[in-house]
Amino acid sequence: MNIAKNMEVIFITALALASVTTLAHAAAPAHRAATPLIQQVDTSAPMAVVTITAKRLTAAQKAQLGN
Numbered sequence: 714m715n716i717a718k719n720m721e722v723i724f725i726t727a728l729a730l731a732s733v734t735t736l737a738h739a740a741a742p743a744h745r746a747a748t749p750l751i752q753q754v755d756t757s758a759p760m761a762v763v764t765i766t767a768k769r770l771t772a773a774q775k776a777q778l779g780n
Contacts (some may be wrong), residue, residue, distance in 0.1 A: 716723070770778070
């Protein structure tokens with residue numbers, strides 16, 4: 714039952730450990746914090762069009778899928 718008596722210390726220690734690791738990972742090196750490269754988009758390619766042809770479900774079919 715010592716864990717119940719020391720729960721406050723365990724909580725504060727876990728919180729401190731989580732805070733320290735968060736701050737340690739938050740600092741990014743300068744070469745990684747640089748602006749990302751912008752990709753060029755090929756505008757000459759035709760746009761892809763997707764056509765969906767399907768019948769709508771009836772109320773009975775929707776109820777069957779819901780179960």
